[in-house]
Amino acid sequence: MSTSTPPHRTAAGPSRANDDDFARRRTVLLHLLREHLAQYAVGAPLPWSGQLADWLGQETHHISAALVQLDQMGEVVYGGRHRVARRLGPNEQHPDDVALDQAVRAAIASGAYRPGDPLPTAILASRHGLDLTKVPRAFRRLIKDKLVAHRDGPAGPGYYVLPQPGS
Structure with missing residues (x-):
């Protein structure tokens, strides 16, 4: 050999x-x-x-x-x-991402996630049946709508809730 x-x-x-x-x-x-x-x-x-x-x-x-x-x-x-x-159309959301997107939007609106909070991406992905590699795709609309941003923060690199106008 x-x-x-x-x-x-x-x-x-x-x-x-x-x-x-x-x-x-x-x-x-x-x-x-x-x-x-x-x-x-x-x-x-x-x-x-x-x-x-x-x-x-x-x-x-x-x-x-x-x-x-x-x-x-x-x-x-x-x-x-x-x-x-x-x-998919240029602005069409992947059907697998809809539930996660809606859950994050609802949690931000209710105050469960506050500006500056890191989002628990692994937990959210698991809860909504997504692989972690799909999280960037799932968060595209949230980023576009300026609800979250990917950045280095206090908890390390990840997705963080952004301050909303009027809040």
């Missing part, structure tokens, strides 16, 4: 050039997929990843990974409890 390191890797792992190449290919694939998905109406069902892979000349697992990334960015609904993938 050989213990030598393959030529494209160092003892510490993949080379920096391979990491850069992977990132570049991922960016190109996301662009290609976005361009293709633009032909589908907002809300319309999207083809399954195998069909998209065939049409785009890519491997199915790469298309699936790109769709997962677009889902995390809030551009499509893909996977999880959703049987059919679909495009």
Whole structure:
């Protein structure tokens, strides 16, 4: 059994050039997929990843990974409890994020969360069936509406409630 390191890797792992190449290919694939998905109406069902892979000349697992990334960015609904993938509109909230968004808004309005309070993102995500990687997507509207901000604060980096006009 050989213990030598393959030529494209160092003892510490993949080379920096391979990491850069992977990132570049991922960016190109996301662009290609976005361009293709633009032909589908907002809300319309999207083809399954195998069909998209065939049409785009890519491997199915790469298309699936790109769709997962677009889902995390809030551009499509893909996977999880959703049987059919679909495009989201530019200002449309991901359906998985609605309950968390409403709960945070209600807690801010009721005074349960006050200006400067850090939001318990792990607890909120768990309570609303979201993975922690989806929290930035779920908080986009709250940030846009200037209810919360992501910053370094007394409890460390995280989402904090902002002061509201008239409060």
